[in-house]
Amino acid sequence: MNVLILGINYSPELVGIGPYTAGMAQFLAAAGHAVSVICAKPYYPQWKSDPVFAGGGKRVSVEQNVRVVRVPTYIPANPDGKRRLIHHMSFAARAEIAMLEEIRRSKPDVVIGIAPSLISAVVARNAAHRTGAKLWLHIQDFEVEAAFATGLLKDGGIIAKAARQFETWALKADRVSTISPQMCTKLVQKGVPSEAIIEFRNWANVDEIIPLLKQSTYRSRWKIDRRHVALYSGNIANKQGIEIVVNAAYILRNRKDLTFIVCGDGPNREKLVQQAAGLDNIQFHDLQPRESLCDLLGLASIHLLPQIGGTADLVLPSKLTNMLASGRSTVATALPGTGLAQEIEGCGLVTPPGDSKAFAQAIESLLDNTSLRQSTAHEARERAVQRWSRGTILHQFHKELDRMLSLSEET
Template sequence: MRILIYGINYSPELIGIGKYTGEMGAWLAQQNQEVDVITAMPYYPEWAVHTSHKRKGWHTERIAGVRVHRCPLYVPRDVTALKRILHEFSFVLSSLVFWLRIFFAKRYDVVICVAPPFHLGLVPTIYSKIRRVPLWCHIQDLQIDMAKELGMIKNRHFLQTMFRVESHILKQSRVVSTISEGMVRKVALKKGIQSGCVLFPNWVDGAYIKPLPPTQSLRAELGLQPSDKVVLYAGNLGEKQGLEIIIQAARAFVSQPDVKFLFFGTGGGQGKLETLAREYALANVKFYPLQPYEKLSALLATADIHLVLQKKSASDLVLPSKLTGILAAGGFALVSAVPGTTLHDVVHHHQMGVLIEPESAEALKTAIDQALLSDLTGFRLNARKYAENYLNKEKTLSNFMQELLSVVGLPSPAFRTASSPSKVLKEDFADREMDSEKEKISLE
């Protein structure tokens, strides 16, 4: 197949959408597919173009067998709603340099558009119509819904316009996919994409990210003592997570110097968090940069407690991608989630973490207290088991490949035959639901 992937984030970004899109592109190339990508200069989550790509214009490079067409874009230092809109539109305009060539020079078998930004699908829908190519829209975050719920955009008319544009793109797509059951329900019911919305979850390489003993962690490198208890948050330090409560919880442990709160990451909210830690003179809070992928297992093994936090208003609009690595590493997680959401239900059913009320520093403090005094072995074993059974990279991407073959109409003896564009991922989703119910019964 000739596959075109269009998205603002791609490898070598270490976390978030870029990580998964990059792994997807590389995996497809390994299956002897011809893969092209139109994307931006790498900038996330630092919100600064990586040193390797600074002062570069439009160019093409090869990453893991994939032709990656890079476009310059505006990257704001201070991320506001308006600046983010300008940032995203600058990429759309910049990417037209490659799109104009493609419109007249090359016909792909399928175009995969990765959102957010939601409006990236506008150009692919035109290409899809003109060249009669199926369009697959994959949603990692329900961006407009989240901007509305978090109060990032308050203008009602502007929101309505964005929802109409989003609806047009989704209805023009042959397949719409997203990463959790709750998000599938929202897209199907709230956005009216009932016949073509499928589950395409994020994954983890369980052979690479795995449980390690403390001696192979980063504890020695960080100067930690064997007796230290580590509460870890690793990932994007953004606004949708509500991370200020970690600083508030850390204040309650200043009298226990062996309890350390470590942040690994960067993002738009980092400055605010560092300022709060300085104002409270918290010696038990430390900030570190993102670690390379090669160190991820060692980083995850450093923690006694992992934090997976998000605001109430972001429930079922995003699914924290960091959780896949924590589960594969057999980590114990404190997860803030609202009952009835996918995140809450999955963690509860599989007993692979402790659930707490979102945006509550008191609930977080209490849960940390209890976890530090408890035997967490059962949670850790369940976490690893879930990753092995449901987050397997090879199985997830093989099902996705079959879906692509079905959409394009190219059968392959290496995969199961599907009779409809959404059958394979729906079958896998049903299998997971059935297994989940069996495990739930056995736990009860």
């Protein structure tokens, strides 16, 4: 089949949804399909243009048999609600031109739109309509609700009403997939027919990310001389509520066997560094190369996965999959009964969002109870293999894609 994918994020971005869109495209290309991707030039999570791709308008390349068209996009240094909206609109405008060029070049059988950005789903819909292709929409985040939950948009009023109406319209497609059972349920609540909904999880790289049995090289590189490491690695933005990590470091500052490591970039990083001033038990580092991910995750005694309240069923953090695959326990913040809480159950401990004291106590509980830490770490690896295998997830996706097109041919 001829597959055209539209998604704002793509490789070489190291975190977020980019690696999953790239993995999907490369899997389909390896299966013998013609695959083209329209995406933005890399910018995430730093919210800065990657110097390698700066200037020169759009860039076209072939990477692992995937034709990749990267378009320039407005990138705000401070991605608040208004600037983020302009950012997505600028991508949609550039992508519209690139998509028209691609469909003239080769007619697609299926157009796959990745949200975020939901705004660019309009572009994917237009391309499918022009060519008679099937439209598959994949939801990584419920970005409209997440914008309200994180304060990027204020509820009530004309803008809020328009955003929700737009979301309802944008979710109309031949297939709509998302990454957890709870998010599938939310699609039904938003009016998507159940027969059109597919669960398409993000995967863990269980062959690349394995439990590290030797000492991580990051110990000597970062001069870590304490026995335990509580690690956060990923984006540093408003959905994470990562201030709780610094608060926990302050609460546990008298433990001389524990170092907190925060690896990541994003608009809130500088504020966190300032918040942690004077603490000798926390370090900040940039995101590490993909090829070092196993070594980095193996540095952790415990992984940290903070989220603010209200987002646990709107977003399932993509970083979770490889955290589980690394065979380490996790302390997460989520409300009981949410998708995130259910995924962590048995693999670590869950505390209420924003409760720094409970978060710190959960970290101590795992550090001081070796049996609990080891049993939850073992369960984390087992769960990654059973639920989050890359091959299983992508083969099932491929099967559903074939089924959609087969049904189309029959009718």
